[in-house]
Amino acid sequence: MSGPVSDLGRARDESGEVVAVEGLDGGMVEITARLPHLAATARPGEFAQLRAWGGVDPLLRRPFSVAWTAGELCSFVLEAVGAGTRLLVGLRPGDPLQALGPLGNGFPLDPVPVRAVIVSGGLGCAPFPLLVRELRRRGCADVIVLSGAATASRLYPAARFRRGEDSVRVVETTDDGSRGRRGLVTELVADACDETAAVYACGPNPMLAAVARTLQRLARPPRRAHVSLEAPMGCGFGTCLGCALPASGGGWFLCCRQGPVREVSEVDWPGLLALPPAHVA
Amino acid sequence: MSGPVSDLGRARDESGEVVAVEGLDGGMVEITARLPHLAATARPGEFAQLRAWGGVDPLLRRPFSVAWTAGELCSFVLEAVGAGTRLLVGLRPGDPLQALGPLGNGFPLDPVPVRAVIVSGGLGCAPFPLLVRELRRRGCADVIVLSGAATASRLYPAARFRRGEDSVRVVETTDDGSRGRRGLVTELVADACDETAAVYACGPNPMLAAVARTLQRLARPPRRAHVSLEAPMGCGFGTCLGCALPASGGGWFLCCRQGPVREVSEVDWPGLLALPPAHVA
Amino acid sequence: MTAPDLRVDLGRGLILPNPVGLASGTAGYGFELRQLIDVDRLGALFTKGTTLHPRDGNPPPRVAEVRGGMLNAIGLQNPGVEHVASAYAPEFSRWGVPVVVNVAGGNVEDYLQCLDRLERAEGLAGYELNISCPNIANGLDFGRDPAAAGRLVAAARSRTGRHLMVKLSPNVTDIAAVARAVEEAGADSVSAVNTYVGMKIHRGIRAPVLPGRGTGGLSGPVIKTLALAAVAEVRRAVRIPVVGVGGIMDAGDALEFLIAGADAIQVGTATFVNPTASLEVLDGLTEIATRAGVRRLRELRGPALPAMPPAGIEPASTG
Amino acid sequence: MTAPDLRVDLGRGLILPNPVGLASGTAGYGFELRQLIDVDRLGALFTKGTTLHPRDGNPPPRVAEVRGGMLNAIGLQNPGVEHVASAYAPEFSRWGVPVVVNVAGGNVEDYLQCLDRLERAEGLAGYELNISCPNIANGLDFGRDPAAAGRLVAAARSRTGRHLMVKLSPNVTDIAAVARAVEEAGADSVSAVNTYVGMKIHRGIRAPVLPGRGTGGLSGPVIKTLALAAVAEVRRAVRIPVVGVGGIMDAGDALEFLIAGADAIQVGTATFVNPTASLEVLDGLTEIATRAGVRRLRELRGPALPAMPPAGIEPASTG
Ligand SMILES: Cc1cc2nc3c(=O)[nH]c(=O)nc-3n(C[C@H](O)[C@H](O)[C@H](O)COP(=O)(O)OP(=O)(O)OC[C@H]3O[C@@H](n4cnc5c(N)ncnc54)[C@H](O)[C@@H]3O)c2cc1C
Ligand SMILES: Cc1cc2nc3c(=O)[nH]c(=O)nc-3n(C[C@H](O)[C@H](O)[C@H](O)COP(=O)(O)OP(=O)(O)OC[C@H]3O[C@@H](n4cnc5c(N)ncnc54)[C@H](O)[C@@H]3O)c2cc1C
Ligand SMILES: Cc1cc2nc3c(=O)[nH]c(=O)nc-3n(C[C@H](O)[C@H](O)[C@H](O)COP(=O)(O)O)c2cc1C
């Protein structure tokens, strides 16, 4: 096993309560719940294992990035893609929400980069509101979010990346040109980077692989680059060994403890892209 | 296989809608649903296979006697004893209710008896409102209901047996004497019977066996006596062979097609009483 | 979009009009279900397990529900082959649906006598040899021992020119070995699977719900994941057609069995939940095939098999 | 009501403080779970399957959810016995919970070398021989062949005076025969069951979700009915203690295994759903036993067994 292993010492299983469910454009939903422990301890890029149903179908919890925290409240951004997410987006204020977290390795913040280049594809937006806030809090003056989606309605709203941090630039692209620049968000990465930059990316595997390829070719590569990955999870806390992903240099790393955030060079990109599509939830 | 076999020709699978759910004393509930076909065709003692949930847990439908019909409406009387009944008693007006029926052999009405002695134990009341009405419609002047329960709150209300047929006598007993006569309802059977009577009984197996024993000892036995029995059911329509009950003379009969109503002499009473308690849902 | 050809040629003259059958023991001999649904639209009806002599079956309780499934311990209640051949078969010949008689027995001689009697009856589309019902004498030996299964099937083969399907038990170490043995012995097709041995415990009485040894045969959606693995394994082991059965509740489930390698499927427990289930599976599959633009259902299997290397190359992996 | 004595004497010096263990492969080597729950309150911790050499495990995806359960194809990823013996075992000796090392191998020599290394380590409560993990070379031969299982256990027995538990595979024709063989060969106890071979089909890509042969090991509530039957059968076959495992989600499920004949139980997949599940099972069982007024848990089995005649008298019945 390679790479830093997440700290489980902060993780706790908490019975929370939904306080708000907001529908965004294009099917995205932001769920906010009272989860004091998670809200107090989660760092950008960390996730929680959620359950909002009884019985055994669905059986396992589902992993979601902590998108935002405010006082005792935590927010998650998601979309209905299967049984579990369907139940989650159907929650109403007052409903119980069980959360185990924080889990996983978050995005590294130290040393605070001079420039932060955030690359978000579709639902890959989820961890970034919290990251933006934390970077700004720590004094990163130059935060730029490259936000891409297939079409305008599937873009995560720029204001939600910023949440009051008005100096943060959000540059949008859509595959169909319906908003922002037409094209792939990865095309903007090269221009946004310099050797002072730290890159943070989250989105579909092909997008992340394109980011990795782009960075490799740069004359002045960023000082560091991290991606947040997904794997089907059994436990989320390192005991089932179910969430293996291909590591550079051979072998696997556990997405839940040696990820989900991973240094870009520590990922076996061809191996990741070769995974069957069902692997990508 | 012995005994008359039910007519499946009238059975239909119908998507109905709940119109009322009334809670009675002691946990009993009367559910009324719009089920035009069942309402139009069900005869006293027949049952329907109900389902009011999606998914596979519970999996099978649950059998319930048709307690009452009015126009397009059908009523069922039940109590929450397990997962299926819990879901049923939790229904609300407007909820869908799937019903396959009518199923099984009902109570024989021809020739119309001079006197009808109905013996009801606890939830065994369910088929009797419809039977009372039908007997009266066909001109049976002397209908008496012997209604027993453990305690007053578990007695099915006398008015619900009658439903306007004011000439019908309802005699109540409770084990603890909290209403009506103290004792077992079966103790009244001998006095209520004569050779002109037809006996109709439904309730727990030990009660039905006591009725059978009582009748056997009578100097002037009733002209006929029928009991309505229960068995765990797979299908309810004769294809799984799961609902076997011990028949007098050896072998089994199918509760769903050669029952649930059965001539008292056609039941192997010691065999029935020897069944494990789990058999009695 | 042209309508797909739903016919399934199972071999030796048995061509099902479509791939959806009613599973043995869940449709009796068809008489009850005919009053509820249009059985004649279906691909096949597999009768209740039929034995040489009439059988009363087991004492109650015979069925018990568990999460997502049911246990049964019917004990092969059936009127015996004579009644089936003389009273039922003439009816079958008038029906549109091919009727396959499921045959069970305690020893080879029972099976053969049963077949001999059925051979003299018209109106039967073929036989499904139930070597997987562990409820009579040595019944389980056939389903659990490849050599014994092979001997039984070879003997049966010599008695009939009709289609001979063999119903496999999943309660075995190596279902592929049994499948290969019956294929070599002359079976025209195999159906997989019969029920899994299960037990329900009643917490109140602190005992099993079913009498006797307390076990019954588990069926319903709860077995689908297991049945799919069994069907895929059998598919890799033999060349003859495979009929998939186990937990199919809707067309999507049926599609999964076709993908796993089944040529046709049977709907069992679902009929209890919804008498129309089999017809809904048929209509759903037809729609899926039409949308996918395939001419024959077999094409739905398509890309699945390449992902599954032949047995031996790469071991199944768990733990 | 006096508090019941929860201790379970599994033999050869292994006395569990209570009957609730964490199942192999669902608790790693305890380090992660200790950060989440008070593992020291539990009856035992069964480690991840440990092999002679470190193993990377299978390619992803390794887990897939199905209705009421999950498939896994981990492929025995583990750091190898040397690391377990030298780095982990010293930690185990400091823990309150007895740690039983689950040992897996491809051939007898692998198992024996593994045991030899573990014998030199302190802090181990015993071994659980995993003869039921079909994922390495001939791994499955042991679990599926009574004679091979017996030989392996006899060899292992000669190497250790520690408690030797054998984990049985349910994917066999006759689990009782395997249980008897390992008992005769000197096993102190058996655990039943390991996972069932299952397959999940992805309708979109029309292929199995798991790679390779597409199969994985099925665990979770969906297997409870099958596991109960297996435990009851093993219970009747042997005199040594039986540890029940398969689909236990709460104390009621655990009670069912005790009724079916288990002396202790393991909680597996439930821990993924709820890390505290094992402790809740323990507290629930304690409450049930207290209410029932029993002095020892074994009394809960009580009336169940009389209802189950010894094997051979009355056949299990289905169909
Ligand atoms: C660390 C981490 C963080 C994450 N953070 C987020 C986040 O912040 N926001 C977010 O939205 N997501 C996030 N995800 C992804 C999220 O966890 C998954 O989308 C979620 O688990 C899906 O659960 P489900 O029950 O809805 O879908 P599942 O039922 O698990 O299925 C997933 C997909 O597969 C399909 N599928 C499943 N079985 C079959 C079959 N037999 N045939 C055909 N198709 C099938 C479903 O239709 C669906 O499209 C994260 C994942 C990880 C690992
Ligand atoms: C022809 C016929 C007509 C009927 N008519 C009526 C009627 O009109 N009204 C009426 O109320 N009922 C009627 N019944 C009975 C009714 O069908 C049953 O009560 C119903 O099916 C129970 O379903 P359930 O899901 O609620 O309970 P189930 O879950 O099936 O369980 C029944 C009982 O067993 C217990 N149980 C189940 N499994 C276990 C276990 N593992 N451990 C411990 N306990 C367990 C449950 O707690 C419950 O008490 C009729 C039955 C028949 C056959
Ligand atoms: C009540 C019942 C009776 C059955 N009887 C037989 C039988 O007589 N012969 C047989 O081969 N299979 C029999 N089966 C097994 C089914 O044909 C089928 O193989 C099994 O139920 C799995 O399919 P399912 O999950 O769709 O029900 C029976 C199943 C049930 C539920």
Ligand SMILES: Cc1cc2nc3c(=O)[nH]c(=O)nc-3n(C[C@H](O)[C@H](O)[C@H](O)COP(=O)(O)O)c2cc1C
């Ligand atoms: C992810 C996973 C990994 C497992 N690894 C092992 C293992 O290494 N050795 C072993 O004997 N059993 C292993 N098992 C089987 C479990 O110990 C247990 O026998 C099985 O999961 C059934 O119990 P459950 O339904 O409570 O999970 C594993 C199970 C799961 C789910």
Ligand code: FES
């Ligand atoms: S999800 Fe279980 S180890 Fe990562």
Ligand code: FES
């Ligand atoms: S319930 Fe199926 S035959 Fe009676």
